[in-house]
Amino acid sequence: MHNFLPIAYFQKNFVPFADAKISIATHALHYGTGAFGGLRGIPDPQNEKQILLFRLDRHCQRLSHSAKVLNYNLPPDKIQNVIVNFVKKNNPATSFYIRPFVYTSDLGIAPRLHNIEKDFFVYGLELGDYLSPDGxxxxxxxxxxxxxxxxxxxxxxxxxxxxxxxxxxxxxxxxxxxxxxxxxxxxxxxxxxxxxxxxxxxxxxxxxxxxxxxxxxxxxxxxxxxxxxxxxxxxxxxxxxxxxxxxxxxxxxxxxxxxxxxxxxxxxxxxxxxxxxxxxxxxxxxxxxxxxxxxxxxxxxxxx
Known part of the structure; x- marks a missing residue:
């Protein structure tokens, strides 16, 4: 059972996670024409009014490169700005994981990357150890x-x-x-x-x-x-x-x-x-x- 962070970034707005929904006809759902990133964050152990993200710039750069492969121009600084605001609005109290995702958001069929709408969303969840630290x-x-x-x-x-x-x-x-x-x-x-x-x-x-x-x-x-x-x-x-x-x-x-x-x-x-x-x-x-x-x-x- 996942504990999702309450606010998501979806269709260029910050909305309740439960309201961030896509259609069953979404192009990326059928053809895998999406790309994602993943980064961790923690509340700062030394400063309760600060959240720490690990290598945010590199994660934003890689997602921007992934978007480019999908014929989508999404600059790293735009991704970073959304993620920073996403963290501020959620203010997680424990270790968490952020999942930014770019995808072909059009409704319809035919696999392609040209002449099709793309979009970008972000959500997150609380996350401790993904695999056992003991091995x-x-x-x-x-x-x-x-x-x-x-x-x-x-x-x-x-x-x-x-x-x-x-x-x-x-x-x-x-x-x-x-x-x-x-x-x-x-x-x-x-x-x-x-x-x-x-x-x-x-x-x-x-x-x-x-x-x-x-x-x-x-x-x-x-x-x-x-x-x-x-x-x-x-x-x-x-x-x-x-x-x-x-x-x-x-x-x-x-x-x-x-x-x-x-x-x-x-x-x-x-x-x-x-x-x-x-x-x-x-x-x-x-x-x-x-x-x-x-x-x-x-x-x-x-x-x-």
């Missing part, structure tokens, strides 16, 4: 990640998430928490909605953009932190067998944050995760605005 079990999905030559993977296109949905349900219904997708080259790609990292011999390894992954903002943050912490880091293809012998494996994403993997298929992984824990502790400190070196990653919003 998750993963299976290798029988569904393969799409290729960028057939679908624009640099954008978070809603229609692309059918593969993630199939993979996630397959994993859960076969006794696992999460799925790991393989790409068309037979290499490890990502989880159902998260990027993936492994640690081998003290080196942090993650698939690069040439492996058909999403350009994750949490992923980018982790790579930056690892380099600043002088953890050897490389972006390269990852083989399935490397998951089974890795010293550490973890997933990353806005909802998942940094989530350790404790088992892949029937292979138990070590519970000693020094690099995972070091990165997770650092990221938590930054999101709570307790690290002055990364204050530009945190966007404070003053609330009553």
């Amino acid at each position: 998750v079990s993963c299976r290798i999905s029988s569904w393969y990640r799409q290729e960028d030559r057939s679908l624009p993977l640099r954008a978070k296109i809603s229609g692309a998430y059918i593969t993630s949905s199939l993979a996630k349900t397959e994993a859960v219904e076969s006794g696992f928490d999460e799925a790991i997708l393989i790409n068309s080259q037979g290499k490890v790609c990502e989880a159902s909605g998260m990027n993936i990292f492994i640690v081998r011999n003290g080196q942090l390894i993650t698939p690069g953009f040439d492996q058909d992954i999403l350009e994750g903002i949490t992923r980018d943050s982790i790579l930056t932190l690892a380099r600043d912490l002088e953890i050897p880091t490389v972006e390269r293809p990852v083989d399935k067998s490397e998951l089974l012998i890795a010293d550490e494996v973890f997933l990353s994403g806005t909802a998942a944050r940094i989530t350790p993997v404790k088992r892949v298929e029937n292979y138990e992984l070590s519970q000693n995760r020094p690099i995972t824990e070091k990165l997770r502790d650092k990221l938590t400190a930054i999101t709570e605005n307790r690290d002055s070196n990364y204050q530009d990653w945190v966007f404070p919003i003053s609330v009553d």
Whole structure:
């Protein structure tokens, strides 16, 4: 059961969440011609009159790029302005998640992106841990990640998430928490909605953009932190067998944050995760605005 924030941004107005409804004939509902973002916010632990958003500028930029793929000009500053006002009107009292969404809002049929109306809405919900912080079990999905030559993977296109949905349900219904997708080259790609990292011999390894992954903002943050912490880091293809012998494996994403993997298929992984824990502790400190070196990653919003 989700606890949705009471106010949504819909059809260029702030309205009660319950009143933000679309028609069953909405184009994006039929053809997956939408794109979404997702970012977290928390009440500032040090200032009760302030809300903190993590890397708001990057999230707005990525959604703007996704909109561009849908032939929709939606500047990042417009997205940011709406999100800031959305937070002020809701003034959440606990950790929360914001879902901005761009979509073809016309009513009718025929898949296309030209000569069709587009729109943009925002809603949110209270959200603590998306996955268990103690670790998750993963299976290798029988569904393969799409290729960028057939679908624009640099954008978070809603229609692309059918593969993630199939993979996630397959994993859960076969006794696992999460799925790991393989790409068309037979290499490890990502989880159902998260990027993936492994640690081998003290080196942090993650698939690069040439492996058909999403350009994750949490992923980018982790790579930056690892380099600043002088953890050897490389972006390269990852083989399935490397998951089974890795010293550490973890997933990353806005909802998942940094989530350790404790088992892949029937292979138990070590519970000693020094690099995972070091990165997770650092990221938590930054999101709570307790690290002055990364204050530009945190966007404070003053609330009553």
